[in-house]
Amino acid sequence: MRVSKVLKAICGFSREVVVIGVGVISGPRPVLEIHVRSKLRRRGRCGRCGQLGSWFDNGGGARRWRHVDAGFATVELVAVGRRVDCTGCGPTVAAVPWARHDSAFTRAFEDLVVHDAIVGNKAAAAVRYGISWRAVNNACVRLATEALDRVDLLDGVTAIAIDEVKYKKGQRYLTVVCDHATGKVIWAAKGRSRATVGQFFDALGDRADGLEFVTADGAAWIRDVVAVRAPNAIVCLDTFHVIGWAIDALDVVRRQEWNRLRQAGAAGAAKEFKGLRFLLRRNWENLAPGQRAVIDRLARANRRTFRAHQLKEELRDIFALPPTAARWALDQWLAWASRSKLAPFVRLARTIRTYRPSIEATLEWRLTNGIAESNNASIGRIRTNARGFHDPHAFITMIMLDRAGLNPQLPWDHAA
Numbered sequence: 001m002r003v004s005k006v007l008k009a010i011c012g013f014s015r016e017v018v019v020i021g022v023g024v025i026s027g028p029r030p031v032l033e034i035h036v037r038s039k040l041r042r043r044g045r046c047g048r049c050g051q052l053g054s055w056f057d058n059g060g061g062a063r064r065w066r067h068v069d070a071g072f073a074t075v076e077l078v079a080v081g082r083r084v085d086c087t088g089c090g091p092t093v094a095a096v097p098w099a100r101h102d103s104a105f106t107r108a109f110e111d112l113v114v115h116d117a118i119v120g121n122k123a124a125a126a127v128r129y130g131i132s133w134r135a136v137n138n139a140c141v142r143l144a145t146e147a148l149d150r151v152d153l154l155d156g157v158t159a160i161a162i163d164e165v166k167y168k169k170g171q172r173y174l175t176v177v178c179d180h181a182t183g184k185v186i187w188a189a190k191g192r193s194r195a196t197v198g199q200f201f202d203a204l205g206d207r208a209d210g211l212e213f214v215t216a217d218g219a220a221w222i223r224d225v226v227a228v229r230a231p232n233a234i235v236c237l238d239t240f241h242v243i244g245w246a247i248d249a250l251d252v253v254r255r256q257e258w259n260r261l262r263q264a265g266a267a268g269a270a271k272e273f274k275g276l277r278f279l280l281r282r283n284w285e286n287l288a289p290g291q292r293a294v295i296d297r298l299a300r301a302n303r304r305t306f307r308a309h310q311l312k313e314e315l316r317d318i319f320a321l322p323p324t325a326a327r328w329a330l331d332q333w334l335a336w337a338s339r340s341k342l343a344p345f346v347r348l349a350r351t352i353r354t355y356r357p358s359i360e361a362t363l364e365w366r367l368t369n370g371i372a373e374s375n376n377a378s379i380g381r382i383r384t385n386a387r388g389f390h391d392p393h394a395f396i397t398m399i400m401l402d403r404a405g406l407n408p409q410l411p412w413d414h415a416a
């Protein structure tokens with residue numbers, strides 16, 4: 001087997017790539033330099049717009065692209081950066097089969113970097129490949145932009161969830177839209193206001209006519225805009241949010257009881273109480289037997305908190321029932337909450353009555369809280385992995401890559 005053939009196989013080059021020379025620069029990390037060119041053609045493609053054009057010149061001479069490592073060596077492709085005379089863009093560097101326009105990395109290398117940035121985080125990817133954080137970030141933006149140009153995520157959507165996601169301390173939010181059919185994020189933008197939701201409907205255009213269901217929390221900034229821009233859509237209250245309200249109400253009861261104990265001088269009991277916060281918030285089925293025992297003990301130790309916890313868990317169970325059973329059970333629950341003598345739950349019962357038609361629509365159309373819940377969890381993970389985001393656009397890029405299904409395949413998976 002000829003050396004160039006071995007190299008082509010190892011580097012995963014397509015038939016479009018011709019190897020014309022090889023060199024090694026030795027060092028602790030050797031650099032394998034592979035001189036390449038595109039297959040000769042009478043005309044070239046503009047790197048920016050893709051139009052065919054006649055050759056213009058050899059540009060600034062040799063250019064280099066970092067490629068996937070081979071063993072201990074980093075691999076660099078070297079080629080003349082020929083330019084085409086594009087009728088639209090003027091003299092422009094021609095497209096090359098191994099790299100995206102304006103990138104110092106090959107496609108395959110860039111896909112690996114972005115893959116690692118999504119699975120882990122950008123800082124880890126930068127260390128792993130010995131490149132700067134900024135280079136990783138640019139690669140993520142380039143891939144997301146390319147993917148968003150290729151696919152239209154808003155096409156054919158009939159049921160969506162509109163939600164807000166915090167990206168930074170101090171009331172900084174993004175608005176995120178998911179498709180109930182696929183569970184994917186289909187749109188995200190900075191801000192949470194009527195104007196932000198308006199931007200989404202601008203992007204959606206005529207397709208808003210096809211929208212049948214919109215789930216959201218009770219916020220007026222979402223509902224009001226949906227009512228105007230998609231008047232035929234049924235607005236459903238995502239049960240995920242209703243359970244969130246119940247968790248908040250439970251937390252208020254717990255805090256009130258803790259303060260009461262503290263003021264009564266029962267310091268030990270109060271301290272034990274404080275640690276309960278996260279246990280009470282969690283779903284019962286996810287608790288270990290020991291943790292359940294702690295909550296069961298509350299039945300004697302603090303009836304009010306115990307009752308609040310029961311109310312929260314009961315509401316979760318109701319939303320898992322078939323619609324008719326859920327409607328009946330919700331009546332019982334509302335009666336129970338209203339006479340519970342727990343002010344936060346009396347208030348919650350009033351709120352649920354206000355939103356009842358929207359809640360019942362959610363139950364009837366089986367738009368379960370699954371997607372909002374799982375997307376919120378995943379988006380939280382993206383934020384945690386990155387240790388927060390200062391730039392909302394960087395956050396949006398990562399959300400789209402990860403949650404819109406735009407994440408790149410590993411290069412050897414799509415080579416075949």
Ligand SMILES: [Zn+2]
Pocket residue numbers: 046047048049050051086087088089090092
């Ligand atoms: Zn062009």
